[in-house]
Amino acid sequence: GAGVSQSPSNKVTEKGKDVELRCDPISGHTALYWYRQSLGQGLEFLIYFQGNSAPDKSGLPSDRFSAERTGGSVSTLTIQRTQQEDSAVYLCASSLAGGHSNQPQxxxxxxxxxxL
Amino acid sequence: GESVGLHLPTLSVQEGDNSIINCAYSNSASDYFIWYKQESGKGPQFIIDIRSNMDKRQGQRVTVLLNKTVKHLSLQIAATQPGDSAVYFCAENAGGSQGNLIFGKGTKLSVKP
Structure with missing residues (x-):
């Protein structure tokens, strides 16, 4: 079956511009996570969605970052007024359930x- | 505080040999652990997971061992193949209500033909 789909795969933009990143989770997965991976580093957790519930935004690195999940499926991560330190790989993961369910992501x- | 780390940043093995990748964690309350494989330009690929009520779990050519006494996790790969070359991450459940994972920095496995 189809896995987690993210778009675009690459994005180059000028400092100060806004960017929007999209994630389409595996069908039937209620939990969705965003992480950030800087060059040669492990993954840093950003935000979690469980179904349509409002997320806990405390993991977002600054107020320039926001995310939403429409209809409990597709999610977008938006970065406003981008800075050079925002350069990274932004990864999305989904799982059957989140929280304490201990399902693989x-x-x-x-x-x-x-x-740039 | 919570942290997940790896003993060896790089590991080079001969094709056909067994590989062992080690990981230490600091949060004794962690109850779920996962190993991921990440190839260049790809996202992390789930390999195997283990819950804290187990000390060993086997998959296809892989075994994960959990030693809660010393807070140590290992991934064993049998008969390592060139296709196993990648960066391997261990991760633990952060223990909060969200279920997010805490990742180590990774071990690069290189398989020599």
């Missing part, structure tokens, strides 16, 4: 964001 191939 399955990742997309990410969006490689480069800020």
């Amino acid at each position: 399955h990742f997309g191939d990410g969006t490689r964001l480069s800020i």
Whole structure:
């Protein structure tokens, strides 16, 4: 079956521009996660969605970052007024359930964001 | 605090040999652990997971061992193949209500033909 799909796969933009990253989770997965991976580093958690519930935004690195999930499926991560330190690979994962369910998270191939 | 780390940043093995990748964690309350494989330009690929009520779990050519006494996790790959070359991450459940994972920095596995 189809895995987690992310678009665009690559994005190059100028400092100060806004970018929108999209994630389409595995069908039937209620939990959706965004992570960020800087060059040669592990993954940093950003935000979690369980179905249509409002997310806890405390993991987002600044107020320039926002995310939404429409209809409990597709999610978008928006970065406003991008800065060079935002350059990273943004990864999305989904799982059958989140929270304390301990279900494996399955990742997309990410969006490689480069800020010039 | 919570952290997941790896003992060896790089590992080079001969094709056909067994590989062992190690990981230490610091949160004794962690109850779920996962190993991921990440190839260049790809997202992390789920390999195997284990819950804290187990100390060993086997998959196809892979075995995960959990030692809660010393807070140590290992991934064993049998008969390592060139296609196993990648960066391997261990991750643990952060323990909060969201179920997000805490990742280590990864171990690069290189398989020599």
